[in-house]
Amino acid sequence: MPSFIRKKRLMTVLIGFVILVVLIGFSMRDRTELTVPEKFIQDTVGWAQSIFHSPIQLVTNTTNNIQDMFHVYEQNEVLKSRLAEYKGLIQKNQQLKKENEELRATIDKTESLSGYTPIQATVIARSSERWFEQMTINRGEEHGVAKDMAVITSEGMVGKIKSVGAFHSTVQLLSGFDRSNKISSWVVREGEDNVFGLIEGYDRESGRLLLEGIKQDVELKKGDVVISSGLGGVFPENLRIGKIDEVVNDQFGLTKTAYVEPFADLFDINHVMVVDRDMQTIMEEEQGGGEQQ
Amino acid sequence: MRRYIIPAVLFILLAIQGMAMSLLPANIVYSDLLVTPHWVLCFIVIIAIFYDKDHTYHAIWYGMIFGLLIDVVYTGVLGVYMATYAMTAYVLHGLKELVHANFIVASLLAILSVALADTMLYMIYSFVQVTTISWGNYATSRLLPTVAGNMIFFIILYPCVKNRLEQWSEELTSA
Numbered sequence: 001m002p003s004f005i006r007k008k009r010l011m012t013v014l015i016g017f018v019i020l021v022v023l024i025g026f027s028m029r030d031r032t033e034l035t036v037p038e039k040f041i042q043d044t045v046g047w048a049q050s051i052f053h054s055p056i057q058l059v060t061n062t063t064n065n066i067q068d069m070f071h072v073y074e075q076n077e078v079l080k081s082r083l084a085e086y087k088g089l090i091q092k093n094q095q096l097k098k099e100n101e102e103l104r105a106t107i108d109k110t111e112s113l114s115g116y117t118p119i120q121a122t123v124i125a126r127s128s129e130r131w132f133e134q135m136t137i138n139r140g141e142e143h144g145v146a147k148d149m150a151v152i153t154s155e156g157m158v159g160k161i162k163s164v165g166a167f168h169s170t171v172q173l174l175s176g177f178d179r180s181n182k183i184s185s186w187v188v189r190e191g192e193d194n195v196f197g198l199i200e201g202y203d204r205e206s207g208r209l210l211l212e213g214i215k216q217d218v219e220l221k222k223g224d225v226v227i228s229s230g231l232g233g234v235f236p237e238n239l240r241i242g243k244i245d246e247v248v249n250d251q252f253g254l255t256k257t258a259y260v261e262p263f264a265d266l267f268d269i270n271h272v273m274v275v276d277r278d279m280q281t282i283m284e285e286e287q288g289g290g291e292q293q
Numbered sequence: 294m295r296r297y298i299i300p301a302v303l304f305i306l307l308a309i310q311g312m313a314m315s316l317l318p319a320n321i322v323y324s325d326l327l328v329t330p331h332w333v334l335c336f337i338v339i340i341a342i343f344y345d346k347d348h349t350y351h352a353i354w355y356g357m358i359f360g361l362l363i364d365v366v367y368t369g370v371l372g373v374y375m376a377t378y379a380m381t382a383y384v385l386h387g388l389k390e391l392v393h394a395n396f397i398v399a400s401l402l403a404i405l406s407v408a409l410a411d412t413m414l415y416m417i418y419s420f421v422q423v424t425t426i427s428w429g430n431y432a433t434s435r436l437l438p439t440v441a442g443n444m445i446f447f448i449i450l451y452p453c454v455k456n457r458l459e460q461w462s463e464e465l466t467s468a
Contacts, residue, residue: 020372020373023371024417027364027370027372028421041365045308045362048305049311052305052309125308126314127368128363129329129363129368130329132367134367134369163369
């Protein structure tokens with residue numbers, strides 16, 4: 001019965017198409033949590049990757065170490081000259097810290113937005129689909145990681161937690177940020193007040209972040225540092241994000257947009273810290289996810 | 294025992310596919326060319342050509358299952374890879390009945406299926422606005438490098454698994 005077979009094939013295609021649309025629709029909306037099977041799969045693949053990861057990491061580390069050994073002498077010279085400088089800085093830092101604590105004690109405000117607990121993690125894989133700028137790290141719910149926490153390296157911020165499994169989680173990199181992942185931030189100017197702005201996306205062509213909503217009358221210089229403000233309710237204060245590269249008027253001419261060069265290298269990442277803010281995190285009612293003002 | 298080896302290999306390829314992105318030197322992987330590894334698909338192509346008979350559909354099932362796994366692990370948008378890989382395996386199943394399988398033909402089929410799968414991915418992803426690049430841009434910055442990159446992997450993989458799969462296929466039909 002050829003007609004029956006053809007009908008069956010048509011039905012399969014149609015049902016397949018419906019399933020595809022339903023699945024995409026289900027997963028594209030902003031979900032607060034992954035389904036149980038998804039978490040299970042993420043953890044299983046994560047473990048498999050960890051097994052392969054450690055020997056490969058060992059080899060790369062060894063080669064890096066050997067390469068480093070050739071530069072030890074020059075590095076040593078530079079470091080020695082810096083050391084004296086740092087000694088003074090440490091003392092000053094301690095003094096300021098103490099003073100800060102005393103002052104806070106006098107006004108009964110011991111909590112601040114900048115406090116956080118870091119969770120150390122290793123990057124075990126990156127999305128093979130290049131249109132999704134995300135990577136997998138080997139820490140999950142069991143270690144205290146939760147959705148929307150900031151992820152940093154020693155250089156600066158690299159992204160935020162997109163979804164968590166029990167032992168592994170997925171990080172959305174800054175380069176994959178769009179309008180639904182805003183970061184409220186300060187531009188630090190020397191000798192002047194901080195300027196408020198929102199990181200609202202990433203310009204793929206030039207590899208820079210877009211800092212929007214800067215007031216028209218504010219002067220920003222190239223090289224000014226951008227840090228997180230902690231006012232969005234999820235990230236702590238004072239995470240280093242990047243430095244200003246270029247300032248342009250936005251399309252309506254009402255505010256300015258600055259292009260921000262991220263401090264952290266978004267491609268070559270091995271070790272990260274997940275930032276667990278000490279101050280109570282504000283859960284958002286709306287589905288926008290991420291930081292909003 | 295044999296029947297578990299193929300899924301195991303596919304699973305390992307799936308895991309390594311993501312690790313390659315973080316372990317290979319950054320200046321190769323992260324140039325302007327968006328080379329995307331489709332290693333799981335490469336193996337599915339070989340399964341479709343050498344393991345499947347005319348009446349068996351292993352490649353399509355593997356395509357669906359491991360496509361879905363890629364969706365879950367690497368993108369978070371479910372169903373896209375699942376549909377693409379299954380569809381590609383199905384097309385391949387139809388095509389291989391028309392030709393005699395040898396290395397050249399297999400390579401051509403691999404090129405065709407990687408190109409087909411990646412184009413379908415582009416169409417679905419641009420439809421749901423994951424990506425917004427134009428056709429011309431896509432063809433030069435992603436399609437061609439992806440096909441080239443995956444062919445290198447296919448040529449390495451082919452001699453390792455071809456004979457074994459053919460042998461298992463014989464055992465499967467005679468058993």
